[in-house]
Amino acid sequence: MPTPASLVSPRLPAQAAIAVPTSRIHALRTGARAAGLIAAGLGMLGLLGGWLHWPPLATLGAGSVPMEPNSALMSLLCGVSLIFALRSPQSARRSTCPLAFAALAVAALTLSQWASGVDFGLDGLLVQGGASPPPLTALAFIALSLGLIAMCKRGRIHTQLSEAAALAAASAALVGLLGLIFSVQSLGGETRSPPSAVALPSMLAVLALAAGMMSARPDGPVVSVLASSQPGAQFGRRLLGWLLCAPLLAALLQAGVQRGWVGGSSALALGVFIALAALAAAIVSSARRLNAAALHCELELGQLRQAAVVFRSSNEAIVITDAQANILTANRAYEDITGYPVDELAGQNPRLMKSGRHDTEFYRMIWRELHERGAWRGEVWNRRKNGEVYAVWQSISAIRDDDGSVTNYVSLLADITSIKEAEARLQHLAHHDPLTDMPNRLLFANTLERSLAHAKRHQHRLALLLVDLDRFKRVNDTLGHPAGDRLLQVMAERLHSKLRSGDTLARLGGDEFSVLVADAGSREEIAALAGKLVANAAQPVWLEGRSVDTSISVGIAIFPDDA
Incomplete structure (x- = not known):
């Protein structure tokens, strides 16, 4: 059986085992937006420096190789694409992908131009006499564009592809930066001065975009490890x-x-x-x-x-679910109450045991309490595996992580079926005659009061028949009290057999019975009913080995006629 360790930290797939705190996720996504803005800003500075023929804008004042116009365009496209990718899936499909494809096209044409040695005329489209980006820069932006395209779709494989593309671009940028520092000839064999052909703003833009793409997907294999609290x-x-x-x-x-x-x-x-x-x-x-x-x-x-x-x-039943209320594990006491083995319950929802005695609003109230207060307790009727309905006193508590998000629900249950049955028996005894099991004087008085109010409100007729058993004392004296009790039971059964389902028969005490006829008809119909009761009661009763003649007397009152 699973232990409490598996309750709070259930077994998860390897890729979901490392959780990044929510606060850190927000910080990473904020950093990703900042990275997109930095890349877009560097691209805009590069383009402005080319258009205005002001090198400090395109070199960031470092006196190095200026940012090529096409590199600036790719940086701008990728930066804006990253910003859109962080907004919503619809925005990603509508804006991110087209911008990323545009950057990919520019980078691919630039690389093809270098590889083939054929001038496609790309370099002078934006700025007259603009230089061509080196192959290292083109490769980095190809990787970034592909990563941004992968970000347009959700899923673990797309996250991994996006992260791998960002790592590849970051590696290329670091190589370019080292080439700048040590004046090492970059990929592509350029001969400009200084010997490294890469531009510092381009490499910084690539690094910013790579970091932003990885931060935008905190569930990636690398970022989830680095951003966790382990x-x-x-x-x-x-x-x-x-x-x-x-x-x-x-x-x-x-x-x-x-x-x-x-x-x-x-x-x-x-x-x-x-x-x-x-x-x-x-x-x-x-x-x-x-x-x-x-x-x-x-x-x-x-x-x-x-x-x-x-x-x-524990003698008290305990069950623990995940945040979606799917059962993770339970103890032996829970198995004994429900009749379900833990292995069979694992992954199931507790609604499996609904008894049908509670409406939908009852369960909504429970969830409302859990969401607002984090706890609920009360009485619930459930159904065992064998179909038997039982009552439990149940308390449910929500377990939250450090960020306040619900991770599990813990429920403690105590079987109170025997208590509820005892309460029901006491309630029945308080309102019914123990000998005949008919309503007693208290219940009959309550029923009569409600029926009178209903008759007044709807202007219906109501009949009250008072029945007295003749010569009952003689039966008690000659045959004994057991015979008298049996006679009362037989009379109750005979009277009840002649009534409708909506009528009420009660024993008021001793040999007195009362019949309440709801929605009564005419006086003739009520008199006919009384005649049936008298005729049925007049049949002999076999008591203590002998036949006993019986009879009853009936008094009638009708509302509103006799009111």
Whole structure:
């Protein structure tokens, strides 16, 4: 049987095992929008720099290779496409895909132009005399465009494709940045000065878009690990931070070499030392966190074991569901009450046991209480596996995570069927004669009061027949009280057999009975009914081995005639 550990943390598929906190998801999506704006802004600056022939706009004032017009256009298209992808699925299909396909077409034509050596005339379409983007930039934007197209559809495979495309583009951008720093010839064999043909704004735009695409889908394999609250994720975030700082460190060391502050060998040694020191610091810090987490897990495991023992041995039935109210597990007491084995209940909804005694509004009220207050308790009638209806006193509580989202529902049940049956028996005895099982004086008085009010409201006739059993005392004195009790039972059965389903027969006490005829007809019809009662009661009764002649006297009152 599953234990309480599986109740709060049910077994999930591997891809859904790592949960990202809701607050962090919001932060990631906000960062993704910012990344889209940065990329679109860099693209706009690149285009303005080309149109205005003002290089500082296209180089960000860094004095490096200016951003090519086509690179600026692809950055603008991809940035706007990413922003639309974060709005809604309809917006993604309507705007993201066309923009991403446009960027893909520009990047593919640029790469084809370089590969074939044929000038398609793309470079001068936007800016007169514009330069062609290097193949590394074109490849990066092809990956980004494909990733954005994958984001237009929901699903695990599309998320993985989008994340893989973003990682590929980020890797290309890091290679380009290292080429800029160390003046290494980029892919494509360009000979412009400086030797690296990639533009710094283009690489920054690619990095921003890659980060934004990954942040837009926090359920991706890599992002979900890095964004979770697990100790391993914290270690991964530290390593990623140092990795992103590597180009900056390399740029600083390269600047030191160029200015003669440090030799090439010394710069290499210093870079290796700083990298190893940073890695060691990250490992030590993460090891401490992992040790603390392991100790915390060990303590929680002990508590879970204790909870499992209590869960299994509790006399009170316990059932736990997921957030959609599908049963995850239950204890032995729950099996005993419902008649369903836990293995058969797993994955089922508790509505399986509905008795039909409650209407839809009753269950809506329960869910309303759970949503508003997080708890509900009350009396519920359910149905066992064998079809038997039973009553339980049930309490339901919602379990929420740190973000306030419902993860599970826990319900405790106590079988109160015997209590309800005892209450029903007491209620019946309070309003019925124990000898004849007919309504007693109290119930008859209540029924008469309601019937009179109904007759006044609807102007119906109502008849009251008072029946007295003749010579009853003689039967008691000569044959004994058991014979007298039997005579009363026989008379009650005979009187009741001549009445309609809507009429009421009550024993007022002793040998007195009363008949209430609702919606009575004429006086003649009521008199005919009284005659039937008298004739049926006059038949001899066999008591204590002898035949006893009986008779009754009947008095009649009619409303409103005799009122």
